[in-house]
Amino acid sequence: MFRVLIFTVLFTATVVNAFWTACGGSATTHEVTSNVCSGDRCNVVRGQTMIANTTISFAxxxxxxxxxVRTVLLGITITLPLTPEAEDACRGIFIQGSVFHGCPVTVxxxxxxxxxxxxxQNIPAFQNNIVYTELLDHNDEIVSCSRLLATVV
Incomplete structure (x- = not known):
């Protein structure tokens, strides 16, 4: 019983400190790290370079x-602009950490x-807002989704 209690406390502490949660799709997201995120949120400065690294398995x-990448401000869904290189997820698919793989990805x-x-620089500032980062297939169906809490200044 005591071991179960310790596991529950440690697991809860680990989950609370994660700045992201999975929010759908057929792929399994194992881990997300970023240079702009720590603890349970992300703090983004306009003009800053953001790097996110996701460990993922495809079904x-x-x-x-x-x-x-999208968020909802004042009830309106806004798709946040990305560089063309960032929009093409295949340009950033690696295997074994650093060996470029690209697409197709395998099961x-x-x-x-x-x-x-x-x-x-021109995106609106917002505080403690939910941001969704989604990988889409050729039919614009969500393959993977990560939800995080972000502030943009």
Whole structure:
């Protein structure tokens, strides 16, 4: 009983400190790290370069993957602009950490997806807002989704 209690406390502490949660799609997101996130949130400065590294396994093969980042401000869904390189997720798919793989991705393999983009100066500032980062297939169906809490200044 005592071991179960310790596991529950440690697991809860680990989950609370994660700045991201999975929010759908057929792929399994194992881990997300970023240079602009720590603890339970992300603090982004306009003009800053953001790098995110996601460890992911796909449930089906994909020959094309694009990225969409969106948030809701004042009840309106806004798609945040990305650089063309960041929009094409296939440009950032690696295997074994640093070996470029690209697309197609195969089932059952753990990939590292690295997205690097400059945060535009013209995006609106917001505080403690939910941001969704989504990988989309060739039919614009969500393959993977990560939800995080962010502040943009």
């Amino acid at each position: 089906e093969p994909h020959h094309q993957l694009t990225v969409r 059952g393999t753990r990939f590292n997806w690295v997205m690097e983009t400059q945060i535009p």
